[in-house]
Amino acid sequence: MTSKSDHHERMANMTFAAVYPHYVTKVEKKGRTREELHQVISWLTGFNEQALEKHISDKITFKHFFQKARLNPNAHLITGMICGYRVEEIENPLTQQIRYLDKLVDELAKGKKMEKILRTE
Template sequence: MQVTPEHNEKVAKLTFASVFPHYIVKVEKKGRTLAELYEVITWLTGFDQKTIHELIDKKVTFKTFFEKATVNPNAGLIKGVICGYRIEDIDNTLTQQVRYLDKLVDELAKGKKMEKILRTS
């Protein structure tokens, strides 16, 4: 699928707070923990748990969320298809970063080993 400017705008305006509960349900339903979810988010963004909750409380958009993040330099190693989009082919940086997060959460829910998810081995 091709990412459109309208899609990029929609992603930018989405609040992290509106998506985070879905991440929790997805990983816990598959037997993974909230602590593992925080670990994945922290690896990608550099945010600690306290900061994640401050951003949730402020209802920041994904645009603001990733503007404040220090994206892991190994994030470019995240490849594959998520939500019908090939991550490495997305040319909008913000949309690509959101899809990185989606992919990491998906891999966590699918039972991948943490060192594989975090691109450490």
């Protein structure tokens, strides 16, 4: 196994519940709300509030989280740098989906307008 595939596997096996509190902290420190975070997650994944809470309480991995998601058809419009990578150039589909979510959380925390984050403009 190469270090690149190790990286992808590590990301796939992380639980959404382990990362979620960091998302909340990041956006709330910048004056955004948990509700806005949930709106962004829902836009990307199609999960409603109840499904999102269940995935958190069940401690599902990112692999299963995105397997259950209905990825927004406009997700491909999420571009830019995250963690030193251009999200549109990430070849592993699951890693790209995780980084899409990271990018949306970053945009929310940076104060971007919701219409721009949700790619409706």
